Amino acid sequence: MIKLAIFDLDGTLLNTIEDLAESTNYALEQCGFPKHNIKEYNYFVGNGIKKLFERALPQKERNETNINLIRKHFLYHYNTHNTNHTRPYPGINDVLIQMQQSGILIAVASNKYQEATENLIHFYFGKHINFIAILGQREGIPTKPDPFIVTEILNKANVSANNSIYIGDSNVDMETAKSSNIISVGVTWGFRTEKELLESGANYIAHNTKDIINICQKL
Missing domain, CATH: 1.10.150.240 (Putative phosphatase; domain 2)
Incomplete structure (x- = not known):
């Protein structure tokens, strides 16, 4: 689960x-x-x-x-x-709300610097989504694919890796999930290709945001 x-x-x-x-x-x-x-x-x-x-x-x-x-x-x-052209991907808000309503905790693990990570999350999602953790790149903290940032989130949420899922769009994300012993979902609407995600060890592929919910329900 x-x-x-x-x-x-x-x-x-x-x-x-x-x-x-x-x-x-x-x-x-x-x-x-x-x-x-x-x-x-x-x-x-x-x-x-x-x-x-x-x-x-x-x-x-x-x-x-x-x-x-x-x-x-x-x-x-x-x-x-940083908000001139940036937008949430279609359907992402609905996925986050549905997860939250079903009791799934939500967190962000990014290689974007911390200030911008926090500001963008609060700007686009802060009014209706409660994130258990919002972590970006910080001085002295190793970046992904090192598992450090994911381990921080697991400890804060008090949830085991076996009951967690990591969702991203690049080889860095799939390698982060692998190094953290977490199930990975590669999304194809991002900056990299499905081929890269699969070659990097993605456990599942999401072609649209609804696929994320379907995958969660199977696990």
């Missing part, structure tokens, strides 16, 4: 790619580096903003100095513009 559902944020609950791309391109432009089209960002995100900046920079310019410079301009822009 599923008692806890842990969700990734970007590409799973929210379509954030356009705002992430615009803010990164803004930062690159401010620093004199070439910009990228939005589709390229599907493969830049997923491992935290430091890795995002590293991937966005020209290969010969990938050093700590440039990454920190990009970070400064990105945060200035993204903290102001």
Whole structure:
């Protein structure tokens, strides 16, 4: 029986790619580096903003100095513009409400930095969803696929891995679930492909949000 559902944020609950791309391109432009089209960002995100900046920079310019410079301009822009284009995926609100009504605890485990993770969750879902935990990337805490963040949530919820499910859209998420000994659900509406999810060990695939509820009811 599923008692806890842990969700990734970007590409799973929210379509954030356009705002992430615009803010990164803004930062690159401010620093004199070439910009990228939005589709390229599907493969830049997923491992935290430091890795995002590293991937966005020209290969010969990938050093700590440039990454920190990009970070400064990105945060200035993204903290102001991160809801310009971002939206919940169709049906996600209904899934969260249905889970909550059925007694399933809900949490977020993201590689997005903590401030933005909290702000976006509260902005889009805070009025009607009670999250047991909202955890993003924090200083000194290993990022996914390390199981640390998931273990934190399991301990806070006082729920075992056997009664939990992890839902995400990328290989990082499937590897996070595997390292945490949690059943994984790969969603195909996010930033990566079904092929990647399956190759990364997804236990189940959700092609639409209703599939998540159906999977939970089977377990």
